Amino acid sequence: MGDYMEIILAKYSGFCFGVTRAAALLKEQLEKTKPVSTFGPLIHNPQFNEEMKKQGAGIVNSVEEVKDGSIIISRAHGLEKSIIEALKNKDIILIDGVCPFVKSVHKKALGLEEKGYQVILIGEREHAEVKAAASYIKNPIIIENAKEITDLNIEGKIGVVVQTTQSQKNVDDVILALENKFGKENIKLENTRCLATEERQTAAMNLAKKVDVMIIIGGKESANTKRLHEICSTIIKSYHIETAEELNQIDFTGINKAGITAGASTPQYVIDKVVEKLKNI
Ligand code: F3S
DSSP, rough: SSOEEEEEEEOOOOOOOOHHHHHHHHHHHHHSSSSSSSSSSSSOOOOHHHHHHHHHHHEEEEEEGGOTEEEEEEEETTHHHHHHHHTTTSEEEEEEEHHHHHHHHHHHHHEEEEEOOEEEEEEEETTTHHHHHTTTTSSOEEESSGGTTTTOOOOOEEEEEOOTTTTHHHHHHHHHHHHHHHHHGEEEEOOOOOOOHHHHHHHHHHHHSSSOOOOOOSOOOOOHHHHHHHHHHHSOOOEEEEGGGGGGGGGGGOOOEEEEOTTTTTHHHHHHHHHEEEHHH
């Protein structure tokens, strides 16, 4: 477009601790022995998963597909309890790629249930992390947003845990609705949102206030990337893209400052390509 466009990267973006750890475990194993497979995509980023496939990593999606003697790495978002148990009963090497913060959701939920709380899990029903967390307790109730509280009937104490990638706003809204309906004294919140999420969301929000457009890079299925997009969209025109090629579909006319952020599962090289391409627009 000719005019100079300033490109600003959010203070925190891209690979978080848990994803860095899982990716390192897989790479390390690929260097030692093959074949190695991940159970489900290791992280929600098609470019990363494609790259790992090229390096020899397979993906299995069911216990039946797992052959004796294989090396399996569990994904960062966690696996359902029944799957872990079935895998442990097989003659395989199981490497634990589950993020420690995701495990903490399982532990806190179980702890609350053992103390007699009805556990509510705030999160997306269909997300792998939420399904896995729910599988660790006997009677989970999954709530996506405050509106769903209206139809809820619960007797006694309520303990709440949170999908790691939830926005604080959604957690606040759900807690407020629960307190209004069931009484503040009956609600105990274990806020299991993860710090990486918090940092990326706050940094994205602050940046969105200073620019003319926000570009959010990450897998279309990545919950935390979608959330970054939602947050930025409430402030400024924002686009969720997976690769640099998608920049072609965006009209940058009149844009002086473009902000960039990326989900916790977006590899640095994907971010670099977007920045490179943006510099030449
Ligand atoms: Fe773990 Fe938080 Fe990343 S829960 S996988 S460090 S977003």
